[in-house]
Amino acid sequence: MSFSAANAIQGMVLNPGSAAGEVIRLDEPLSFWGGYDPATGMVIDQHHPQSGVVVRQKILVLPSSRGSAGTPAGVAESIRTGHGPSAIVIGSSDVNIAIGAMVADMLYSSDTPVLAITLEETAILTTGLRVRIGRSGMIEPDGD
Amino acid sequence: MNEMVELTERDREIASGDRGEALQFAMQVVLRAASIMRAPYLIDAGFVHIDSCHYYGTAHNDFAQYFVDHGLKFEIPAWTNTVPVSLSQPEIRIDANLTTLRESRDLADLYVDLGANPVWTCAPYQLPGSPGFGEHIVGSESNAVAYFNSAVGARTNKYGDFLDVCAGLVGRVPFAGLHTDAARHGQIVFDVSRIDPGLRATEVFCHVLGHLVGGATGSRIPVIDGLPPSTTPDSLKAISAAGAASGGVALFHAAGVTPEAPDIATALGHKAPEKTVIVTSEMLRQARDSLSTASPGPLNMVALGTPHFSLTEFERLAAAFDQRPIHPDLTFYVSTSRHVANSAGDAGWIDVLEASGVNVTVDTCTYFSPAVRAAKGRVMTNSAKWAYYAPGMLDVEVAFGSLEDCVESAVAGTVVRDESIWMKGS
Numbered sequence: 409m410s411f412s413a414a415n416a417i418q419g420m421v422l423n424p425g426s427a428a429g430e431v432i433r434l435d436e437p438l439s440f441w442g443g444y445d446p447a448t449g450m451v452i453d454q455h456h457p458q459s460g461v462v463v464r465q466k467i468l469v470l471p472s473s474r475g476s477a478g479t480p481a482g483v484a485e486s487i488r489t490g491h492g493p494s495a496i497v498i499g500s501s502d503v504n505i506a507i508g509a510m511v512a513d514m515l516y517s518s519d520t521p522v523l524a525i526t527l528e529e530t531a532i533l534t535t536g537l538r539v540r541i542g543r544s545g546m547i548e549p550d551g552d
Numbered sequence: 553m554n555e556m557v558e559l560t561e562r563d564r565e566i567a568s569g570d571r572g573e574a575l576q577f578a579m580q581v582v583l584r585a586a587s588i589m590r591a592p593y594l595i596d597a598g599f600v601h602i603d604s605c606h607y608y609g610t611a612h613n614d615f616a617q618y619f620v621d622h623g624l625k626f627e628i629p630a631w632t633n634t635v636p637v638s639l640s641q642p643e644i645r646i647d648a649n650l651t652t653l654r655e656s657r658d659l660a661d662l663y664v665d666l667g668a669n670p671v672w673t674c675a676p677y678q679l680p681g682s683p684g685f686g687e688h689i690v691g692s693e694s695n696a697v698a699y700f701n702s703a704v705g706a707r708t709n710k711y712g713d714f715l716d717v718c719a720g721l722v723g724r725v726p727f728a729g730l731h732t733d734a735a736r737h738g739q740i741v742f743d744v745s746r747i748d749p750g751l752r753a754t755e756v757f758c759h760v761l762g763h764l765v766g767g768a769t770g771s772r773i774p775v776i777d778g779l780p781p782s783t784t785p786d787s788l789k790a791i792s793a794a795g796a797a798s799g800g801v802a803l804f805h806a807a808g809v810t811p812e813a814p815d816i817a818t819a820l821g822h823k824a825p826e827k828t829v830i831v832t833s834e835m836l837r838q839a840r841d842s843l844s845t846a847s848p849g850p851l852n853m854v855a856l857g858t859p860h861f862s863l864t865e866f867e868r869l870a871a872a873f874d875q876r877p878i879h880p881d882l883t884f885y886v887s888t889s890r891h892v893a894n895s896a897g898d899a900g901w902i903d904v905l906e907a908s909g910v911n912v913t914v915d916t917c918t919y920f921s922p923a924v925r926a927a928k929g930r931v932m933t934n935s936a937k938w939a940y941y942a943p944g945m946l947d948v949e950v951a952f953g954s955l956e957d958c959v960e961s962a963v964a965g966t967v968v969r970d971e972s973i974w975m976k977g978s
Binding site for chain 1: 577580581584585588589603604606608609610611612614615618692693694710711712713714715716800944945
């Protein structure tokens with residue numbers, strides 16, 4: 409299914425914010441503690457099929473995060489360094505990513521939306537699409 | 553976004569900013585979590601194990617500094633987890649760059665400023681005054697979450713960084729997940745009754761069983777049937793750590809052993825299990841073998857104490873060495889807490905172990921990347937958790953064995969295992 413204004417996706421807002429940019433979608437869950445380098449925004453988990461991908465300033469779409477207590481710190485540190493994603497859209501509800509972005513936004517006056525959508529919806533948001541996320545959690549095509 | 557969470561007068565006062573902006577922010581973080589977890593309200597927590605003291609970048613320091621600058625202190629007892637670099641023996645990590653070393657130590661100081669009890673351990677349950685049965689707490693480190701829920705019967709979800717601190721500052725947690733009765737019933741049974749009783753009574757069996765259960769349980773709460781009533785806290789620690797590493801297990805029951813499982817029916821909440829797995833000797837051997845990646849050859853290092861070594865483990869280790877020296881070509885590390893190291897020292901066990909050539913390290917763990925020098929090559933461990941994580945964090949090959957195997961191997965300088973205990977009753 410292609411992505412058009414007609415089928416914009418309403419996400420559940422886990423952390424409010426707005427962003428626009430290019431989607432990068434990870435096909436497997438990611439650990440933000442150990443599997444991701446917050447200094448560069450690169451996926452470094454050698455077992456991840458997209459190891460080496462850089463998520464810097466992209467709209468990061470992923471199925472879920474691997475639950476490590478350090479996840480929020482990995483998210484916040486990458487936002488601090490400016491090498492983190494500009495938004496995170498997850499195929500499952502995720503307290504850790506939401507809190508990581510919330511704390512970074514408070515400390516560094518950043519604006520990092522975190523949205524939960526369904527796994528089926530993550531399939532629509534393919535790498536390279538340009539999208540716009542509003543504070544209401546609506547994900548729409550961008551750049552027309 | 554918080555309109556669904558019912559607040560007390562005190563919650564509301566903090567959330568509205570009447571007690572200052574920093575405490576307000578802490579409450580907002582707890583309420584954000586409550587909203588995402590669909591908790592109807594918050595409950596009092598009596599204890600927090602802080603993971604946010606474990607440095608992973610400057611954001612950790614900025615976060616703690618914010619609360620220190622606003623003069624906040626923890627509302628409830630807050631005990632600190634391990635740190636990447638030992639605070640009392642920083643010289644064992646010579647490779648860490650200076651910023652990491654400095655900021656890691658600064659971060660530890662910030663948590664002391666916030667009023668935390670500086671125990672620096674992943675096994676706070678070994679220390680006097682730790683939480684008891686039925687207490688609602690804030691757990692963070694995965695083995696401690698599993699141990700507190702399972703072996704102690706305290707109640708916690710696995711709370712991530714920042715939320716642990718915020719919950720500790722306001723003394724409240726969302727009433728959801730493992731804090732509720734309904735979420736604590738077992739759903740899948742692992743029946744070990746066909747395994748040789750002698751093997752079932754060993755700690756090494758429990759490491760392997762935890763690894764096996766973690767890999768097979770999925771998101772279900774496992775119930776182990778057939779562990780002897782004499783199963784020790786060290787063995788329950790082994791199941792907790794291994795199950796949390798391989799499968800994210802936050803709670804397990806062991807019928808007749810753990811406090812919420814006087815019998816199998818109670819552990820299951822008097823419902824039928826979704827599934828029963830009959831554990832065979834062959835399954836155990838496979839799980840055990842999957843923990844060893846090492847090729848044959850001389851050993852470079854032995855790593856014990858993941859999670860932190862207990863007093864009873866020190867006693868066993870001293871007895872197993874019986875004053876024999878380790879092979880001169882290898883390094884032998886035991887990780888533990890300051891508290892347990894002091895007690896083991898008072899008992900005389902540290903002196904005899906050091907005379908054998910054993911290094912006792914405190915505040916940290918040897919699989920952090922790398923917490924110690926010489927953490928490369930062929931390493932033997934008695935910890936399924938260490939065996940599971942270390943090959944991804946360090947340049948090592950792992951040989952897994954029992955505590956006694958590790959001692960015999962350290963003396964010999966090469967991997968020596970007592971295979972006989974695994975061969976019975978198959």
